[in-house]
Amino acid sequence: MTPSPAPIAVALDAPDLATAARWAGLVAPHVTTVKVGLELYLRHGPDVVAAVREAGELSVFLDLKLHDIPNTVAGAARAVSRLRPSILTVHASGGPAMIQAAVEGAPGARIAAVTVLTSMTEADLAAVGLAGPAEAAVRRLAAMAVTAGATAVVCSPHEVAAVRAEVGPDVLLITPGVRPEGGGTQDQARVATPERALADGADLLVIGRPITGAEDPGAAAAAIAAALRKAG
Numbered sequence: 650m651t652p653s654p655a656p657i658a659v660a661l662d663a664p665d666l667a668t669a670a671r672w673a674g675l676v677a678p679h680v681t682t683v684k685v686g687l688e689l690y691l692r693h694g695p696d697v698v699a700a701v702r703e704a705g706e707l708s709v710f711l712d713l714k715l716h717d718i719p720n721t722v723a724g725a726a727r728a729v730s731r732l733r734p735s736i737l738t739v740h741a742s743g744g745p746a747m748i749q750a751a752v753e754g755a756p757g758a759r760i761a762a763v764t765v766l767t768s769m770t771e772a773d774l775a776a777v778g779l780a781g782p783a784e785a786a787v788r789r790l791a792a793m794a795v796t797a798g799a800t801a802v803v804c805s806p807h808e809v810a811a812v813r814a815e816v817g818p819d820v821l822l823i824t825p826g827v828r829p830e831g832g833g834t835q836d837q838a839r840v841a842t843p844e845r846a847l848a849d850g851a852d853l854l855v856i857g858r859p860i861t862g863a864e865d866p867g868a869a870a871a872a873i874a875a876a877l878r879k880a881g
């Protein structure tokens with residue numbers, strides 16, 4: 650029997666559409682979701698969504714991290730809602746009116762609020778005026794975003810248990826900053842293994858380079874999916 654796909658969104662941070670579609674085809678049997686981010690969307694626009702959809706039975710997570718005044722975000726959310734993304738991201742720091750505008754603009758998508766980027770250290774937070782541990786800011790932003798209508802929250806695996814306690818069981822918790830044991834962290838600062846992130850309450854793990862940078866992205870995705878099944 651074919652095992653069910655793992656709750657992983659593979660970040661397709663590819664330089665071109667053909668590479669993204671190839672990666673999507675290779676990982677499709679093993680994961681539920683692929684994530685289209687800024688690099689790919691700014692280069693190829695809506696075509697990339699169609700191309701990765703053709704590659705397999707996959708949900709498409711549009712990680713555009715919208716951040717602007719409410720009227721502009723509402724228009725942007727309306728514009729991309731015709732692509733039927735399962736998830737669309739906005740920056741939580743845009744505030745409640747902006748988040749509500751995204752929710753109203755894209756009623757078919759889950760609006761996911763990005764709290765504190767997983768690449769940020771405590772020193773980075775202090776530099777932007779958010780002194781203190783990341784967890785306090787993440788919890789506060791998550792609670793505000795959910796009250797404003799977001800049904801998903803993006804945080805690092807370090808804060809996921811605290812966010813779960815804050816927002817309850819019905820909000821989808823998405824964690825980038827996921828690295829298999831022994832792998833490099835690259836520009837990520839607040840990281841944990843896939844097994845740890847899931848055990849602490851994440852619903853969807855965002856994993857990019859550990860899969861797409863592997864010699865065989867399909868085999869890398871299959872190995873992480875198997876490790877998660879074994880741990881669960």
Ligand SMILES: O=c1ccn([C@@H]2O[C@H](COP(=O)(O)O)[C@@H](O)[C@H]2O)c(=O)[nH]1
Binds near residue numbers: 660803859
């Ligand atoms: O806080 C955040 C929000 C989004 N991301 C995105 O996730 C992937 C991570 O890729 P890796 O190669 O596994 O580091 C990437 O597309 C980011 O834009 C994030 O990392 N942190």
